[in-house]
Amino acid sequence: MSPFRKMSQTAGGLMQAIGRGDRWLILINADPDALASAMALRRIMAHKAAEVGIAHVNEVKRPDNLAMMRFLRIPSTPFTPGMCAAYTRFAMVDSQPHHHPAFAGRHYSIVIDHHPVLPDQPSTAEYTDIRPDYGSVSTIMAEYLRGLHIRPGKLLATALVYGIKADTQSFERHFLEADVRAFSALTKHADMTLVRKIISSEYHRRWLKFFSKAFRKMRFVGARGLFVYMDALESPDILVMLADFFTRVHGLSWNMLAAVVKGTVVVVFRGDGVGRNMGHMAAKLFGDIGSAGGHRGAARAEIELAKLGGKPVEEWLYKRLTGHKLPTKEQCPVEFPAHPQSERTARAEAGQQKSALAT
Numbered sequence: 345m346s347p348f349r350k351m352s353q354t355a356g357g358l359m360q361a362i363g364r365g366d367r368w369l370i371l372i373n374a375d376p377d378a379l380a381s382a383m384a385l386r387r388i389m390a391h392k393a394a395e396v397g398i399a400h401v402n403e404v405k406r407p408d409n410l411a412m413m414r415f416l417r418i419p420s421t422p423f424t425p426g427m428c429a430a431y432t433r434f435a436m437v438d439s440q441p442h443h444h445p446a447f448a449g450r451h452y453s454i455v456i457d458h459h460p461v462l463p464d465q466p467s468t469a470e471y472t473d474i475r476p477d478y479g480s481v482s483t484i485m486a487e488y489l490r491g492l493h494i495r496p497g498k499l500l501a502t503a504l505v506y507g508i509k510a511d512t513q514s515f516e517r518h519f520l521e522a523d524v525r526a527f528s529a530l531t532k533h534a535d536m537t538l539v540r541k542i543i544s545s546e547y548h549r550r551w552l553k554f555f556s557k558a559f560r561k562m563r564f565v566g567a568r569g570l571f572v573y574m575d576a577l578e579s580p581d582i583l584v585m586l587a588d589f590f591t592r593v594h595g596l597s598w599n600m601l602a603a604v605v606k607g608t609v610v611v612v613f614r615g616d617g618v619g620r621n622m623g624h625m626a627a628k629l630f631g632d633i634g635s636a637g638g639h640r641g642a643a644r645a646e647i648e649l650a651k652l653g654g655k656p657v658e659e660w661l662y663k664r665l666t667g668h669k670l671p672t673k674e675q676c677p678v679e680f681p682a683h684p685q686s687e688r689t690a691r692a693e694a695g696q697q698k699s700a701l702a703t
Contacts, residue, residue, distance in 0.1 A: 355491030358388065361454055361471035367395045369431040371423060371439075371447060374400035374409060377480045378438035379418050380507030381456065383500055384485035385437055388492060397431065399423035401446035406581040411545035412506060415538050416499045425449070438481040440467060440474070442635065456484060460623060460637060476639075479519030482507030486526040501533035506542055513588075517641040518617055551582060558586050558601070563662070563671075568597035568619065571665060573658040577603040583612040590614065598622065602661050609634075609647040609657060617641040629664050 362368075368389055372378040378400075386396045398420040404410060413420060421427075423446060428434075435454035441447045442465045455469040458478040467474065478484055482504045489496055496504065508527045512519040515527075554574065562572045570590055574583065583601045590599040591614045598615040611630065613622040617640050626643035630636040634647030652660055662670040 355488045358454070358471060358473070358488060359392070359492070362389050362392045363433065364392045365394045366392075366433045367431045368393050368397070368433050368435055369428065370396065370398045370435045370437060371452075372398065372400050372420065372437060373402050373439050373444050374404050374420060375406075375438070376409065376412055376503075376510035377482050377507040379409065379412055379420060380500075380503035381437035381481040381485045382420065383416070383418050383503050384482070384489060384496070385435060385454075385456070387494065387496070387500055388485075388488060389435075395431075397421070397427075399427065401444050403579065405548075405579045406585070407545040407548055408510075408542050409581075411542045412503065415541060416503045418503065436469075437485070440465065456481060458484065459639070462637065477520060479515075479517065479523040480508045480511035482511070483520075483523045483526040486530055487522070490529070496530065496533055498533060498535050501530045502535045502538050505530045505534040505536075506539050509539070513591075513641075518639055547585065551585065554582050554586060555589070558590075565600075565666060568595070570596055570599040571662060572599070572601045573661060574601065574603040577605050580605050580610040580612065583610060587612045587614040591616065598625075600661075600665060602657070604649055604657060607649050609645075609649055609652070609661070611636075611645040611647075611661070613638065613643040613645075615641050 370382045370385055372382050382398045386398060389396045398418070399422065400420050401423045403422070404413065412418065428450060433453045434450050435456075436447070436452050437456045438458070439447065440455060440457055440459060440461070441452055442462070443459070452467075452469045454471045455467045456473045458475050458481050460476045461467070461474055473484065475484060486496075486504050505527060508523055508530075511517070512523055515524070554577075557574060558572050561574065562570055565571050572586070574586075577583065580603070583603055587599055587601045590596055590601075597619045598613070600611060600613050602609060602611040604610075611626070613626050615622040621640045622643040623638040623640060626636040626638055626645045630645040630647055633651055634645055636643070636645035638644055649657070659670045662668070
């Protein structure tokens, strides 16, 4: 059976789940992949549904997300429980019901995601499509559009291109051939000038102070890891911004950044996708006390601050991460710990320099 035939059959199953005349609300934890995927599902539902709304449960503050919503006219509104009365059915993309407290309290008829499924948190939706091997949900939604013979308009194609680009970190993070195929096909319809505008809106000027703080508070873990506790922050998006930045530092293979955001300890993990599995690492460290998980290269954990029993957050996190007490800042080296080979090379070079000076 050809891949296109399979896509057509899968897309047909999705359409059967969309009742004619229903009023749908698509709930998301807004980021580029979720926004683009919700926009695509809304386009698909428009053929049968009486109404389709999109609502985000998180506060959107990142400049690139705001620029994406503005330039691509994504009609997502802040979620409030009161709006549920206006809808008869609920859908979710790029998340699963246990991923955010605000998702609780309602039944979802459609769940489309690419995050790993937790054995104790199975989806109960009538239609579930979860593909952990995919780099983005935007790719999955592009396949649905193709299977339904729906040509995406310029704004939708642009959103999906940026969704794939963001979640795969421009194909530096985990991706499949399917992600590449979808990206290539979508660029024929997308406005790449708008993509560049969104990318250029990555940082708020007021966020620059957080880089300075992160540099002061960073602690290296072993030869390749980095831990930074940022105290209290207004938004977890700042952690994501910093974690993505540190992935570009030569010599680092993973990082873990944390902060307290509105009474919740939020921990963001990033890795190079080669060494440690960040999703497994997050689940192992914090799965027993909060929600934790993700992909090989990116993961997240959230723990209610009250569960720490008044313990200093930075010390508690460091002990969980390393098994050791938090060292004083003076004991924390600024330079990366050298590998044994590097140390031998350094001693040899020092000896050569001493000999040269002696002569």
